[in-house]
Amino acid sequence: MxxxxxxxxxxxxxxxxxxxxxxxxxxxxxxxxVHDADVAAREVIAPGSEGLAEVVAAFGPGVLDPEGRLDRPAMRRRVFAEPAARRGLEAIIHPRVRAWLHERALAERAxxxxxxxxxxxxxxxxxxxxxxxxxxxxxxxxxxxxxxxxxxxxxxxxxxxxxxxxxxxxxxxxxxxxxxxxxxxxxxxxxxxxxxxxxxxxxxx
Incomplete structure (x- = not known):
C-alpha cells in the first residue's frame, strides 16, 4: 500500500x-x-460489492440469505469447521479490509x-x-x-x-x-x- x-x-x-x-x-x-476492521469487513462484502461477488464465486450462492446478503451465521459455522474455507474467505476479505483502513488513515486530519x-x-x-x-x-x-x-x-x-x-x-x-x-x-x-x-x-x- x-x-x-x-x-x-x-x-x-x-x-x-x-x-x-x-x-x-x-x-x-x-x-x-476510530476506524474499525469489523466495520470494514462488513462493508467490503456488502450487497452489490465486488467482495461479495467473489465470495459467491468461491463458495456458491448458498452463502447468501434471502435478502442477498452474506449469511454470516452459516458462513461462520462453515469456516469454523473447514480450515481451508476459512483461509479462502480471509484471502478475499482481509486485503480489502486493509485497503479500507489504509484509505481512511490517509484521509485523516486529526x-x-x-x-x-x-x-x-x-x-x-x-x-x-x-x-x-x-x-x-x-x-x-x-x-x-x-x-x-x-x-x-x-x-x-x-x-x-x-x-x-x-x-x-x-x-x-x-x-x-x-x-x-x-x-x-x-x-x-x-x-x-x-x-x-x-x-x-x-x-x-
Missing part, C-alpha cells in the same frame, strides 16, 4: 472478549477517530487515529505502516470467563475460539503500549486518558 498517513496511526488490538470495545468507546469520547484490528497479530506483516500498537490485555482465565458469559457458550467452545487466535504472548510481543483490562471497566478511564495525552504529544513531536 502506497502512502504514509500524516496522522499518527495507532493500531488497537486484543484477544476475543478482552474489552477492546470498552477502550475504543473511551477514545471516541475524547474525540479520537493528530492521531485508532485502527481497531482484532486480528492484528495474525496479519502484522501487512500493517507495517502503522506507528504504534496498543494491546488491550487480560489473563487467559479472565478472557475465557468473559467469553463464556458474553456469548452464553460452553467453556470448551470458548477455548477453541481463543485457540484459533494468536497467543497472548504473540500479542504482547507486538505491543508498544498495553492496557491491563483485568479489573473493573471504570479503571480504563485513567489508562485511556494517559495514553491520549501521550499520543497527542507523539503526534505533534
Amino acid at each position: 502506497n502512502g504514509k498517513p500524516s496522522a499518527l496511526v495507532v493500531a488497537l488490538t486484543g484477544g476475543v472478549a478482552a474489552g477492546k470495545g470498552a477502550v475504543t468507546r473511551r477514545f471516541e469520547a475524547l474525540g479520537v477517530p 493528530p492521531y487515529c485508532l485502527l481497531a484490528i482484532p486480528l492484528l497479530a495474525e496479519n502484522h506483516a501487512h500493517y507495517r505502516w502503522v506507528d504504534r500498537v496498543l494491546l488491550v490485555d487480560v489473563p487467559a482465565s479472565v478472557q475465557l470467563a468473559r467469553l463464556v458469559a458474553r456469548d452464553g457458550i460452553d467453556p470448551t467452545l470458548a477455548q477453541r475460539m481463543i485457540d484459533q487466535q494468536a497467543s497472548r504472548a504473540e500479542r504482547l510481543a507486538l505491543a508498544d503500549d498495553v492496557i491491563d483490562n483485568s479489573g473493573v471497566e471504570s479503571a480504563l478511564d485513567a489508562a485511556v486518558a494517559d495514553l491520549h495525552q501521550r499520543y497527542l504529544t507523539l503526534a505533534t513531536a
